[in-house]
Amino acid sequence: AKEPVRVLVTGAAGQIGYALVPMIARGVMLGPDQPVILHMLDIPPAAEALNGVKMELIDAAFPLLKGVVATTDVVEACTGVNIAVMVGGFPRKEGMERKDVMSKNVSIYKAQASALEKHAAANCKVLVVANPANTNALILKEFAPSIPEKNITCLTRLDHNRALGQVSERLNVQVSDVKNVIIWGNHSSSQYPDVNHATVKTPSGEKPVRELVKDDAWLNGEFITTVQQRGAAIIKARKLSSALSAASSACDHIRDWVLGTPEGTWVSMGVYSDGSYNVPAGLIYSFPVNCRNGEWTIVQELGIDAFSRKKLDATAAELSEEKALAYSCLS
Numbered sequence: 001a002k003e004p005v006r007v008l009v010t011g012a013a014g015q016i017g018y019a020l021v022p023m024i025a026r027g028v029m030l031g032p033d034q035p036v037i038l039h040m041l042d043i044p045p046a047a048e049a050l051n052g053v054k055m056e057l058i059d060a061a062f063p064l065l066k067g068v069v070a071t072t073d074v075v076e077a078c079t080g081v082n083i084a085v086m087v088g089g090f091p092r093k094e095g096m097e098r099k100d101v102m103s104k105n106v107s108i109y110k111a112q113a114s115a116l117e118k119h120a121a122a123n124c125k126v127l128v129v130a131n132p133a134n135t136n137a138l139i140l141k142e143f144a145p146s147i148p149e150k151n152i153t154c155l156t157r158l159d160h161n162r163a164l165g166q167v168s169e170r171l172n173v174q175v176s177d178v179k180n181v182i183i184w185g186n187h188s189s190s191q192y193p194d195v196n197h198a199t200v201k202t203p204s205g206e207k208p209v210r211e212l213v214k215d216d217a218w219l220n221g222e223f224i225t226t227v228q229q230r231g232a233a234i235i236k237a238r239k240l241s242s243a244l245s246a247a248s249s250a251c252d253h254i255r256d257w258v259l260g261t262p263e264g265t266w267v268s269m270g271v272y273s274d275g276s277y278n279v280p281a282g283l284i285y286s287f288p289v290n291c292r293n294g295e296w297t298i299v300q301e302l303g304i305d306a307f308s309r310k311k312l313d314a315t316a317a318e319l320s321e322e323k324a325l326a327y328s329c330l331s
Ligand code: NDP
Pocket: 010, 011, 012, 013, 014, 015, 016, 017, 042, 043, 046, 087, 088, 089, 090, 091, 092, 108, 129, 130, 131, 133, 158, 231, 241, 242, 243, 246
């Protein structure tokens, strides 16, 4: 039998956490033959609720779940973890300035980075979900210098899956037959959902999405804004932010990273930029990636037209500005 993998979820008593931990315990994240030990961290005001989640995990009697650590102690939470999913963060409350929210999250991610750096397993893989996700991941990278930068990522898979979903609804095809959309840039409304290389599997082979949709105005307009603003639409409908889809896409992100992407298929991940596609190096930016043997690589040499170029640059500019704001909170 396989050794259990230790998976940390921070903010585990929150809504995404509540949807995510049962998925992990069922094998959705790491596969149906991989035992797991869940490490759940939350802050003291949420300790009782966190203990309730632990009780439910015990009551669900998940065969793959070999242990549960529920704690408000960041060192205990981080000790020995192989995978860290960072969902906890300070929410933007009414009347708060962007700088105040950034400053709160910078201090949270700085402290958690140090704990992971000292106590996580060697080669721990990190996924940041909490907003501002790209910049929180960048701070985590800065303060965990012994964790390889390739191991620190942020979630844009939900946006990627939303784009697949919109194409599938529009064409009335199975979502599993649509592939190779791209989310470029920031997990914010400046992100660029790009269908220029996306295809659909049809009885007569793979066809470009643009050829099938036959409506560039929709693809360059409403499609993009629908994906960008889907989070807000869900808050409006549910009076709560998206949680099951965020949790599901976090599982997709880790599963594909660890177990690999299928030949000819890429996914979107926020990763440390090496300057590919003339995106400034040193930002955590969402790119198309292939995964093999537990490592991602940016898909190279995709054509970028003038319309796309502007959008790639605009979301990079927003990230550079966030980075500067985050650094100003450190001093
Ligand atoms: P959620 O579980 O709904 O969201 C958690 C984080 O994920 C938020 O930052 C949220 O950003 C972000 N997020 C990223 N992508 C998405 C998406 N597509 N849809 C929704 N959210 C997304 O929040 P809760 O308030 O229910 O839970 C947060 C938990 O974190 C609580 O248990 C709380 O106690 C804990 N916490 C921990 C802190 C710490 O570690 N020091 C500090 C503060 C809270 P957004 O806010 O933009 O929706």
